[in-house]
Amino acid sequence: MSLLRYYVAEARNGLLHEFQYRVTAFIGLIGFLIEPVVYLAVWRSVAIAQGGAVGDYGLSDLTGYYIAWSLVRAMNLALNPYAWEWRIRGGRLNEFLIRPVHPFHRDFAFFAGQKPIWIVMALPLAAIMWLTFRPDLSFSPFGLLAFSIAIWFAFTMRHMVLFLLGSVNFWTTRTSALFELNVALELMLSGRLVPMSLMPEWVQRVSNFLPFRWTFQFPIEAVIGRLDNTQILFGLGVQVAWILGLTLLIRLVWGRAIKRYTAVGG
């Protein structure tokens, strides 16, 4: 099988699926976009009260950050690990296991196929934010190119992390606490809640060694011009290293996890 051909076909189905539920997707997207607007409003207020900046983020930086945030968020949506609980408890994984392709690829391709719709819907909203706050930012071709690569790496990394978390369901289906912990860590250590440079020094150091900031803050900073070319290349290298490491981990975990599958029902 040509994996590429399969990817195209699965992504097409993902796109068609999302198109079937375009109104739902749009409402979901608005929900997602309320989050950065709220963050932006709060941090702009704080910056204005402090004379125009919070830490090393000026008003334009903050605005650009949360506009890029909305695109990155739309881009790195991946399968919720709770779906794995449903799949495993209900035997719904059977239909994926019987296929001659690893379930990892199915979910990755399916969600990748949905990205164009999410991006197309996110762009006008990002434009509205841009026109409302008019940040004074300039973009370099290299930064834009790096962004377009980094958001795919970010999606890949996030998909892998959530895939691993979902795999925990093979051992126990009481995993909600673990998932909630992951959400909390991601909020705090990815730059989703607040740019990492506004966090305490030790939190920033810790975040460098975890995947979260490389799936969120790195692509944002790459595109809004806060990183020089060397830092961008380093960041892309870190993303690649994480993807390779997570690939090995998935192979290791999946090989053990699948032996525990009881294939009930389905």
Added chain:
Amino acid sequence: MAVEGATFDLRQGEIVGFLGPNGAGKTTTLKMLSGLLFPDSGVGEVLGHVPHKREPAFLKRIALVTGNRNALAWDLPALDSFLLLKALYDIPAADFTRRRDQYIDLLELGELVTKPVRNLSLGERMKVELAGALLHAPEVLFLDEPTLGLDVTMQKRLREFIREYNREYGSTVLLTSHYMADVVALSERVIVIHRGKLHYDGGLAGLTTRFTTFKTITVVGDGLPPDIDAWGEVVERFPDRVTLRVAPDQVGRVAAGLLATATIDDLTIEDPPIEDVIERVFAEAGEET
């Protein structure tokens, strides 16, 4: 352990009924043979592959179809899922088109394949699911209750389709069903398991012979003898028709005797219904366990 010590071979191109009461281990066996389950011990080999390794080369040659199968995308027309399966199984374009059209024709799918799967009835969904599962022409087909919940017309249609598929592609079919009509229509050989152990492996006719303790003789006529009770156990009696239950080795003697001593218009000898035979097989298997 759901399955233990069930050893059997399947020959290429045969359709084998896989029988057992609820909880016997039929579905578990099918899932092990299709690679969904990792056995604690024992060896399974299908088409020269160890199923639980789930090698793509193996998975491309088999299909598992369950009565509650939901492998096609729920929100999309089946035709879209068929295109995905074409890519997934590397089906050459010409084969894909030919099989797709053939299955649409045989299963009378018509416009069903253009509607979102969620809008189809259970029977309609099962038909498009089966068509999708066979697009890659699997050499081994595991069918787990394929006619579950379907009306008799739909059941018959599916059976005919499976028979036709088996004939054209020479595929091996292992079939579980609680509808004995499925087994009788499709299988010459049956395997019976109970609590994970093999209890019978042989012809369907042999199953009846081995586990039947009686046959029924129905005689019709105006001059039936008053002492007909002496010929066998009367299970039904009307003025002009009597049904007797007779031990298999006595059938010839009783039939000949009745024909010689009474005025009979018609005489029918029948095996008990297959459901009764299977019930007896399961009961005996339960006693042995």
